[in-house]
Amino acid sequence: xxxxxxxxxxxxxxxxxxxRAAGIDLGTTNSLIASVRGGVTETLPGHDGAHLLPxxxxxxxxxxxxxxxxxxxxxxxxxxxxxxxxRMMGRGIDDLKGLGEQLPYEYVAADGGMVRLQTVxxxxxxxxxxxxxLKNLVQRGSESLAGELDGxxxxxxxxxxxxQRQATRDAARLAGLNVLRLLNEPTAAAVAYGLxxxxxxxxxxxxxxGGTFDISLLRLNKGVFEVVATGGDSALGGDDFDRRxxxxxxxxxxxxxxxxxxxxxxxxxxxxxxxxxxSDQDSVAVQVAVDDFEFTxxxxxxILNELMADLIDQSMKACRRVLRDAGESSVANxxxxxxxxxxxAVRDAVxxxxxxxPLADIDPDRVVAMGAAxxxxxxxxxxxxxxxxxxxxxxxxxxxxTVGGLVEKIIGxxxxxxxxxAQEFTTYKDGQSAMLIHVVQGERELVSDCRSLARFELRGxxxxxxxxxxxxxxxQVDADGLLSVSAAEATTGIKASIEVLPSYxxxxxxxxxxxxxxxxxxxxxxxxRTLTEAKVDAGRVIDALxxxxxxxxxxxxxxxxISMLQQGIQTLKTVAExxxxxxxxxxxxxxxxxxxxxxxxxxxxxxxxxxxxQQIDALAEEI
Amino acid sequence: xxxxxxxxxxxxxxxxxxxxxxxLAARHLQLQSTxxxxxxxxxxxxxxxxxxxxxxxINAAYDTLRVKLPRAIYLxxxxxxxxxxxxxxxxxxxxxxxxLRETLEAIGVQADSEAALQALDVFKVDVDARMxxxxxxxxxxxxxxxxxxxxxVYKLQFINKLRQAADxxxxxxxxx
Numbered sequence: 098x099x100x101x102x103x104x105x106x107x108x109x110x111x112x113x114x115x116x117r118a119a120g121i122d123l124g125t126t127n128s129l130i131a132s133v134r135g136g137v138t139e140t141l142p143g144h145d146g147a148h149l150l151p152x153x154x155x156x157x158x159x160x161x162x163x164x165x166x167x168x169x170x171x172x173x174x175x176x177x178x179x180x181x182x183x184r185m186m187g188r189g190i191d192d193l194k195g196l197g198e199q200l201p202y203e204y205v206a207a208d209g210g211m212v213r214l215q216t217v218x219x220x221x222x223x224x225x226x227x228x229x230x231l232k233n234l235v236q237r238g239s240e241s242l243a244g245e246l247d248g249x250x251x252x253x254x255x256x257x258x259x260x261q262r263q264a265t266r267d268a269a270r271l272a273g274l275n276v277l278r279l280l281n282e283p284t285a286a287a288v289a290y291g292l293x294x295x296x297x298x299x300x301x302x303x304x305x306x307g308g309t310f311d312i313s314l315l316r317l318n319k320g321v322f323e324v325v326a327t328g329g330d331s332a333l334g335g336d337d338f339d340r341r342x343x344x345x346x347x348x349x350x351x352x353x354x355x356x357x358x359x360x361x362x363x364x365x366x367x368x369x370x371x372x373x374x375x376s377d378q379d380s381v382a383v384q385v386a387v388d389d390f391e392f393t394x395x396x397x398x399x400i401l402n403e404l405m406a407d408l409i410d411q412s413m414k415a416c417r418r419v420l421r422d423a424g425e426s427s428v429a430n431x432x433x434x435x436x437x438x439x440x441x442a443v444r445d446a447v448x449x450x451x452x453x454x455p456l457a458d459i460d461p462d463r464v465v466a467m468g469a470a471x472x473x474x475x476x477x478x479x480x481x482x483x484x485x486x487x488x489x490x491x492x493x494x495x496x497x498x499t500v501g502g503l504v505e506k507i508i509g510x511x512x513x514x515x516x517x518x519a520q521e522f523t524t525y526k527d528g529q530s531a532m533l534i535h536v537v538q539g540e541r542e543l544v545s546d547c548r549s550l551a552r553f554e555l556r557g558x559x560x561x562x563x564x565x566x567x568x569x570x571x572x573q574v575d576a577d578g579l580l581s582v583s584a585a586e587a588t589t590g591i592k593a594s595i596e597v598l599p600s601y602x603x604x605x606x607x608x609x610x611x612x613x614x615x616x617x618x619x620x621x622x623x624x625x626r627t628l629t630e631a632k633v634d635a636g637r638v639i640d641a642l643x644x645x646x647x648x649x650x651x652x653x654x655x656x657x658x659i660s661m662l663q664q665g666i667q668t669l670k671t672v673a674e675x676x677x678x679x680x681x682x683x684x685x686x687x688x689x690x691x692x693x694x695x696x697x698x699x700x701x702x703x704x705x706x707x708x709x710x711q712q713i714d715a716l717a718e719e720i
Numbered sequence: 721x722x723x724x725x726x727x728x729x730x731x732x733x734x735x736x737x738x739x740x741x742x743x744l745a746a747r748h749l750q751l752q753s754t755x756x757x758x759x760x761x762x763x764x765x766x767x768x769x770x771x772x773x774x775x776x777x778i779n780a781a782y783d784t785l786r787v788k789l790p791r792a793i794y795l796x797x798x799x800x801x802x803x804x805x806x807x808x809x810x811x812x813x814x815x816x817x818x819x820l821r822e823t824l825e826a827i828g829v830q831a832d833s834e835a836a837l838q839a840l841d842v843f844k845v846d847v848d849a850r851m852x853x854x855x856x857x858x859x860x861x862x863x864x865x866x867x868x869x870x871x872x873v874y875k876l877q878f879i880n881k882l883r884q885a886a887d888x889x890x891x892x893x894x895x896x
Binding site: 248476478484487512513514515516517576637638689693696700708 | 732747749750751752753754755756757758761762763764765766767770771772774775776779780782783891896
């Protein structure tokens with residue numbers, strides 16, 4: 098199984114060798130993996146020749162099944178066959194009440210707050226279900242690319258909040274993947290279009306998938322993709338269209354009782370077929386019979402359009418909102434992403450709203466995975482000369498709970514990431530040594546109307562009189578859009594320790610347990626794995642430092658410093674030939690420490706030189 | 721990383737309220753092309769941390785300088801003038817503010833939303849003119865009379881809030 102890239106000892110990888118990188122679109126309905134090979138970006142097929150992998154996982158007493166086979170079992174075994182798991186990522190049991198009618202699962206509340214699903218194989222978290230899908234895709238990837246993957250880029254809806262992003266990262270970790278970056282789906286689509294068709298100017302990406310809707314505005318200029326504003330609805334998608342059709346069938350049939358899970362599955366899957374058929378024709382005959390439910394009739398495109406009208410309107414409202422946030426009145430191009438944009442009424446509404454015919458030249462099902470593959474290829478280091486730059490934003494405001502259940506915003510939505518804000522707090526009791534900070538995400542004023550992300554418990558505040566301590570808390574959002582929090586008391590400089598209590602996530606402890614419990618992990622020889630990982634790490638550090646010394650050593654360092662670092666490299670090389678992973682890790686750490694100053698000097702030099710590069714100056718003149 | 725560099729120095733621009741905004745945007749992109757975490761995906765942990773710090777600092781600098789009010793507040797801070805939460809302002813100005821607020825409220829309760837939107841447009845033009853005037857005052861006083869520059873910033877804060885209230889009303893009228 099693909100856990101981490103492993104290089105056999107003595108077969109140290111040539112640093113200039115092409116690395117295996119892939120882009121993964123982990124979708125609500127279908128998932129894909131894509132890669133760049135010989136300059137061509139393509140999605141990779143599975144054994145059955147299909148590129149789309151249904152995002153369905155079936156748990157049985159004897160193991161798990163992923164994809165088409167699982168999907169085909171959904172009707173006969175609805176409770177153990179998990180569909181649309183993406184909608185449950187980073188969500189609590191209360192959030193899923195709205196989905197209850199659509200998804201027939203037995204939800205179990207869990208400690209971490211994120212829901213669990215009861216199956217014959219026990220209770221599983223959505224993170225574990227997603228990890229199964231990822232493992233399947235990665236196996237596809239390593240078979241197609243003839244070797245373990247060095248790194249992947251996984252896409253997420255731009256509108257995903259921190260808990261949903263973190264859950265996606267956790268799933269990748271469970272699947273043993275090296276995640277280079279979480280990339281927003283609309284940005285990925287823009288990359289695919291921008292590089293293939295040379296689009297420039299302000300672009301709107303309208304992305305309607307199975308379960309989520311995103312609208313993003315990006316400014317494209319010579320390889321720079323700058324997200325200007327983003328919006329959407331993380332609970333709106335093609336599944337909602339299916340549900341409307343299913344409800345229509347129930348109403349038409351005059352069926353009064355509650356549907357059982359198997360009936361519901363059948364109706365939803367029938368609804369989906371009807372919807373897809375109506376993309377090409379004006380009407381379709383309907384015939385469904387499952388248990389005591391029976392309906393025969395006709396569904397026309399006009400009726401379908403009526404059923405979907407308010408849902409499509411809802412998405413248009415988000416488009417207006419985003420244009421306003423960006424201060425734009427029009428765009429140069431609109432790109433369609435997601436299978437649900439095949440619905441003619443959706444295309445018409447988009448065209449009417451933006452006043453231009455939307456682009457759909459690249460298969461809307463594959464465009465996201467392809468864009469992610471392009472970025473993965475660059476991030477992994479296969480195109481060092483490439484000037485592509487993606488600048489993204491925070492999709493939803495971050496705030497803190499204050500007195501009376503009100504939210505104090507600390508970072509507004511659409512702020513460019515990475516971003517950090519420092520906030521000062523004080524104690525209200527003498528000798529108070531701990532403090533609880535509740536971080537929420539959303540635009541509303543009341544805590545109860547926003548999403549709770551986590552409670553951060555600061556401990557180890559030095560004893561002082563009330564109001565004397567000045568605790569500076571730093572909220573940092575990284576390039577993946579993920580939040581981390583650190584804190585220190587300003588007058589003493591004492592670092593407060595922070596315990597994160599995620600509202601809808603998995604704790605570090607739970608993830609470790611899941612990793613240990615996974616069958617793949619048990620099969621591996623853990624000691625050998627640890628050693629190999631340490632060696633890979635050492636090789637990476639040695640390569641990086643070698644390259645850095647060759648490029649900037651003479652310009653930035655004294656001869657003595659260079660020789661000191663070269664000796665350090667030699668020492669690590671010797672240690673890395675041994676069999677003691679702890680010694681190797683220690684060596685990696687020491688060499689890392691020794692080269693910290695050099696790294697800082699290089700970064701400063703790069704910043705100084707940023708304005709002198711010719712190519713970049715040309716770009717500056719044109720902006 | 722030199723955290724003592726001020727935001728203007730980061731972009732190699734003169735410390736001035738009047739600023740070439742196109743140049744600022746271009747240089748922001750140049751710097752991000754150099755330091756962005758995407759360029760350090762396979763670097764050492766220390767380099768990744770440096771990259772994150774730099775990219776964060778450059779975004780902070782850009783967000784501060786890009787918009788005029790935070791730029792003015794930052795310029796005052798560079799001269800060690802830190803703005804107060806409840807500044808003393810002349811009664812004339814405050815009276816005017818109350819009147820402007822009342823005008824805005826009156827627009828908001830009009831029954832005819834088309835007429836309200838038109839009145840709102842006229843109102844925004846007036847507010848923008850006041851804003852531009854205060855920005856000129858700030859630029860003129862910044863080097864000569866810091867007290868006056870500070871007052872201009874307080875007034876700009878009022879006008880800015882008024883402008884935001886006008887935008888909110890517009891969103892309400894347009895049903896966003």
